[in-house]
Amino acid sequence: MQPRNDAPLLALTAGDPSGIGPEIAIAAWQARNGHSVSPFYLLTDPALLAARARHLGIEVPIEETTPPNAAAVFSRALPVVPLEARFTDAPGLADAANAAGIVEAIDRAVADVHSGVAAAVVTCPIAKKPLYDAGFRFPGHTEYLAHLAGLKEGREITPVMMLAGPDLRAVPVTIHIALADVPGAVTQAAIEKISRITAHDLAARFGIAKPRLAISGLNPHAGEGGAMGGEDEAIIRPAVEALRRAGIDAFGPLPADTMFHPRARASYDAAICMYHDQALIPAKALAFDETVNVTLGLPFIRTSPDHGTAFDIAGKGIARPDSLIAALKLARLLADNESRPK
Ligand SMILES: NC(=O)C1=CN([C@@H]2O[C@H](COP(=O)(O)OP(=O)(O)OC[C@H]3O[C@@H](n4cnc5c(N)ncnc54)[C@H](O)[C@@H]3O)[C@@H](O)[C@H]2O)C=CC1
Numbered sequence: 001m002q003p004r005n006d007a008p009l010l011a012l013t014a015g016d017p018s019g020i021g022p023e024i025a026i027a028a029w030q031a032r033n034g035h036s037v038s039p040f041y042l043l044t045d046p047a048l049l050a051a052r053a054r055h056l057g058i059e060v061p062i063e064e065t066t067p068p069n070a071a072a073v074f075s076r077a078l079p080v081v082p083l084e085a086r087f088t089d090a091p092g093l094a095d096a097a098n099a100a101g102i103v104e105a106i107d108r109a110v111a112d113v114h115s116g117v118a119a120a121v122v123t124c125p126i127a128k129k130p131l132y133d134a135g136f137r138f139p140g141h142t143e144y145l146a147h148l149a150g151l152k153e154g155r156e157i158t159p160v161m162m163l164a165g166p167d168l169r170a171v172p173v174t175i176h177i178a179l180a181d182v183p184g185a186v187t188q189a190a191i192e193k194i195s196r197i198t199a200h201d202l203a204a205r206f207g208i209a210k211p212r213l214a215i216s217g218l219n220p221h222a223g224e225g226g227a228m229g230g231e232d233e234a235i236i237r238p239a240v241e242a243l244r245r246a247g248i249d250a251f252g253p254l255p256a257d258t259m260f261h262p263r264a265r266a267s268y269d270a271a272i273c274m275y276h277d278q279a280l281i282p283a284k285a286l287a288f289d290e291t292v293n294v295t296l297g298l299p300f301i302r303t304s305p306d307h308g309t310a311f312d313i314a315g316k317g318i319a320r321p322d323s324l325i326a327a328l329k330l331a332r333l334l335a336d337n338e339s340r341p342k
């Protein structure tokens with residue numbers, strides 16, 4: 001691939017229009033110069049965006065455009081690539097009728113990275129429930145993006161969710177499943193696969209030559225020698241040993257309650273955790289406003305803010321754009337790394 005002289009163009013999806021997506025997208029565009037945000041275009045219903053700006057009393061130039069022309073628009077106006085679907089404008093009130101447009105935005109952003117017109121996909125948050133109500137069958141972006149990438153490549157793709165903040169990268173082995181289902185889903189094969197993809201992408205995309213992976217236990221005190229659960233010794237330790245034999249600098253299983261303090265964090269590049277909250281609670285507690293949700297294992301770059309749709313504050317003008325700005329900046333960094341001659 002040729003090195004690029006210009007900033008990479010990012011495709012930003014609408015997310016759930018009843019959430020804070022529209023307002024943080026506007027705020028990120030307004031903050032573009034101070035934060036060296038790479039040019040992006042927003043895939044949304046322009047009427048919804050204009051209505052939300054009016055509702056909030058924000059004066060923002062919005063220009064309808066196409067992906068190839070978006071970079072030229074970005075300095076003077078927020079480039080909007082209109083969706084076929086229309087959105088209903090009801091801040092705070094999720095509506096399954098918006099599902100078609102929410103999914104269309106994701107589909108088109110992925111098509112744009114596949115065609116090469118965009119360098120990365122950045123997603124505004126979606127609420128899962130209204131999408132399920134409309135028949136969407138994927139637990140979240142992470143799984144849906146892997147599905148779209150798999151269709152394109154003709155192979156099954158395992159996506160890996162990583163929460164990347166200034167002081168912690170945390171990866172859940174199991175993602176959007178009920179806690180009751182976690183012990184059955186924490187298999188040696190799953191731990192090894194997720195860890196291998198994480199190590200690969202940290203090296204290939206983040207430039208960490210030999211990533212150190214701290215692998216958490218599942219049970220309190222990593223099972224306390226079997227007294228508090230058997231999975232840590234029977235499943236997680238053999239996975240760590242297999243990873244080490246494969247040349248990956250993995251260690252554990254570590255008691256999850258003591259692996260996130262500052263000295264412990266200094267000993268690894270990513271924490272591999274066994275379930276969603278084990279990874280996402282420390283990541284969001286440490287840096288809610290700066291952490292980015294990045295999907296590893298995909299053939300393209302995808303980042304997202306760490307937070308959700310925040311329906312409780314949508315349309316009130318108090319949503320912080322920081323995590324979206326961090327997601328846009330990380331997408332740029334990863335795209336720049338990708339285009340650098342190897
Ligand atoms: N990447 C994505 O698409 C994500 C989507 N979600 C979805 O979002 C929906 C709501 O999830 P919740 O658990 O309520 O989490 P949430 O992150 O939407 O909200 C949690 C709390 O943080 C506040 N908050 C969130 N983002 C903020 C921001 N930018 N500025 C200021 N305050 C902010 C909210 O007002 C709320 O009090 C769910 O349906 C969930 O599935 C959740 C996380 C990520």
Ligand SMILES: NCC(=O)COP(=O)(O)O
Nearest residue numbers: 139140141142143293304
């Ligand atoms: N809790 C993280 C989350 O729900 C984000 O999921 P995704 O939509 O990025 O897969």
